[in-house]
Amino acid sequence: MAHAGTVSKHPEGFEDYVKRAKLSMPPEELxxxxxxxxxxxxxxxxxxxxxxxxxxxxxxDELNRKTFSPKLARLMA
Structure with missing residues (x-):
């Protein structure tokens, strides 16, 4: 499990997911x-x-959106 503020190894496709949004974000949001x-x-x-x-x-999935507050979730639809 990753500690707060650290980002673990990304699952396949995650970097593309972030790049499509063209955003930079703090480690906690990422x-x-x-x-x-x-x-x-x-x-x-x-x-x-x-x-x-x-x-x-x-x-x-709705509960997970409330828990993790992903700003990029709409790109997954």
Whole structure:
């Protein structure tokens, strides 16, 4: 687990995700984006594997947006 203010290794595609937004941000915000990105990937795998329903996916994703406050989440849609 990363400590506050540090950014762990980015998951595949994350750098492109940030570059598309053409933003620079403090490490804390970048960590929130990274955490949201990771949670979204895990949720997608759970959905694809039949472990959760589409409704559960959307509810959990909404909670994750509130938790991680990602500013770039709209690019993922």
């Amino acid at each position: 960590q929130g984006e990274l955490d949201y990105w990771r949670s979204r990937k895990v949720l997608q795998r759970m959905l694809d594997g039949g472990l959760i329903t589409p409704d559960e996916f959307h509810k959990i």
